[in-house]
Amino acid sequence: MKKIMLCIACFTLALACYGQKNSIIELNGSWSFKKGDNPKWAKPKVNTASWDNRILPVWDWDINYLGYGWYRKEVTLTAQETYFFNLGQADDDCEVYFNGEPLKLYISKRPGNDNADTSKWNQWKKYRSYYIPAKLVKSNEKNTIAIRVWNTLGAQGGIRYGNIFIGNTVFYNQLPVEMQGNWLKTDGSNEWLIGIYNSKIAYKGKVWDYSNIKKENDGFAISIINGGKTETIFAKMDAATGNCLIGTNDKSLELCSLGETNKPLSDTGKLQNYTQADTTSGKAYFSGYIKDFVPAKGIDAVIELRALNSGQSFEKRMPVNADGTFSMDIPLNGAHQLLLRLPNISETIPAYVAPGKKTFVGIDPEEFKIRVTNEYYNRDRPTLYMGDAVLQNKLTLQTTWLNSLVEDDKKVWDRFVYTGGQYAAASYADEQLNDIAAYIGQNYNKYGDTAALKSAKLWSARTLIASPENAIFNSTFNLILQNLGEHLEGLQYRVKALRIAEKTKNAEQVSAYKQQIKKYVSDMIKN
Incomplete structure (x- = not known):
């Protein structure tokens, strides 16, 4: 019995110690390469003295070469435990061997990355990960990775995109690999509840280490720790749907999926009194996590901040920690759009920050590797924000996607309109709601979406009823009414009369015309 208890204690301790590790071995760079195909090249001991050197990842094959090629590299691992090998994309397709043994392909279940798609034309799109069982690992010795790639469909081949690295993982042995990913609530909110990763967990706007993992009641009790604070999460896979049940215990579970639902x-229609959004001064709290971060010395991110009320901007540098976490308290006057630029990531990541509000962003570097027309924007990748301004952040990002499309895409548009509906359903009546309505008014015709324009009319009316003197709100409402072919004369007359009353500082008339505008708009949207 003592031996059993000792084993359990050692296992728990091992997990606790593991939770503190974030060991990533970068394998980008020089690999041995040889054209042709020979099954012996998968074996551990191969003389590669005559092989070429190729820098990966890159589309590196000779133009018009159709056929096979092999890449090989040696890596030293310090412990005999389970690892994961991240390869990225291979064109057209590939097989991976570790110390001569084939590894089973695991396609990370990010939306648009379909493991079930067996079409030979689509294999190059997959982001490839492989789990290396502990029994294959030789600790403190050289281990050999061999990759057999073939290109039979197009002019270029090779290891296409993606960071190549080996890292520690809790999956395969402690947790099922299907549990990996960013899990969103399926209640229609699409709230990002949790990110479950190889060596970290994103939860409640923080990054946590694994402390202990215990199997119970057909699921897993996962203990996590952050700065001395501990929490326990219960997670259970639904084999039939591939979704995950997640909660603080096995009695309070929420159904979550990797894609949006x-x-x-339900919009209550309740109107709030208008106040200009986030005009106070104070600190905004911005933080996040880069999944499977490959550390380097002196890594800094650059953040550009643009004031929403004036457009003025400034920049700051922000260090990124070795485990991929980052955080900064930013003194601000009013709400700002934040543009985050990270090393080795080609795209700028937008966020919404404001005094007194917390914004946490999750970043998967693999999401920024694919560049195939609109596929980068429209393959259902989730918007990964936690904190106090999630809807504002989602709208900021989705507007960026829409403006970046090479061709108009209804799928991206529908996601933006749905999030706009979520914002309206939360009973807001502010600049953000006006911006949503204005964007729809300016762009609905590209998508033939009159239904969205009619919704935008209601949202714009809400802002105008809350603040009838706001010239920008009036302009948005007029634009939408013009697009719908509705009459404006009565409203325009009252707005002009209000402006005159404001200039002459006639408080009684100002109040009267505001009430008239509110009633006019209310009557208009009732009809």
């Missing part, structure tokens, strides 16, 4: 929205 849109459901009919």
Whole structure:
């Protein structure tokens, strides 16, 4: 019995110690390469003195070469435990061997990355990960990775895109690999509840280490730790759907999926009194996590901040920690758009920050590697924000996607309109709601979406009823009414009369015309 208890204690301690590790071995760079195909090249001991050197990842094959090629590299691992090998994309397709043994391909279940797609034309799109069982690992010795790649469909081949690295993982042995990913609530909110990764967990706007993992009641009790604070999460896979049940215990579980779930929205129609959004001064709290971060010395991110009320901008440098976490308290006057630029990531990541509000962003570097027309923007990747301004952040990102499309894409547009509906359903009546309505008014015709324009009319009316003197709100409402072919004369007359009353500082008339505008708009949207 003592031996059993000792084993359990050692196992728990091992997990606790593992939770503190974030060991990533970068394998980008020089690999041995040889054209042709020979099964012996998978074996551990191969003389590669005559092989070429190729820098990966890159489309590196000779133009018009159709056929096979092999890449090989040696790596020293310090412990005999399970690892994961991240390869990225291979064109057209590939097989991977570790110390001569084939590894089973695991396609990370990010939306648009379909493991079930067996079409030979689509294999190059997959982001490839492989789990290396502990029994194959030789600790403190050289281990050999061999990759057999073939290109039979196009002019270029090779290891296409993606960071190549080996890292520690809790999956395969402690947790099922299907549990890996960013899990969103399926209640229609699409709230990002948790990110479960190889060596970290994103939860409640923080990054946590694994402390202990215990199997119970057909699921897993996962203990996590952050700065001395501990929490326990219960997670259970639904084998039939591939979704995951997640909660603080096995009695309070929420169904989550890796993709978004849109459901009919309920807008209470309750109007708030208008106040200009986030005009106070104070600190905004911005933080996040780069999944499977490959550390380097002196890594800094650059953040550009643009004031939403004036457009003025400034920049700051922000260090990125070795485990991929980052955080900064930013003194601000009013709300700002934040543009995050990270090393080795080609795209700028937008966020919404404001005094007194917390914004946490999750970043998967693999999401920024694919560049195939609109596929980069429209393959259902989730918007990974936690904190106090999630909807504002989602709208900021989705507007960026829409503006970056090479060709108009209804799928991206529908996601933006749905999030706009979520914002309206939360009973806001502010600049953000006006911006949503204005964007729809300016762009609905590209998508033939009159239904969205009619919704935008209601949202714009809400802002105008809350603040009838706001010239920008009036302009948005007029634009939408013009697009719908509705009459404006009565409203325009009252707005002009209000402007005159404001200039003459006639408080009684200002109040009267505001009430008239509110009633006019209210009557208009009732009809």
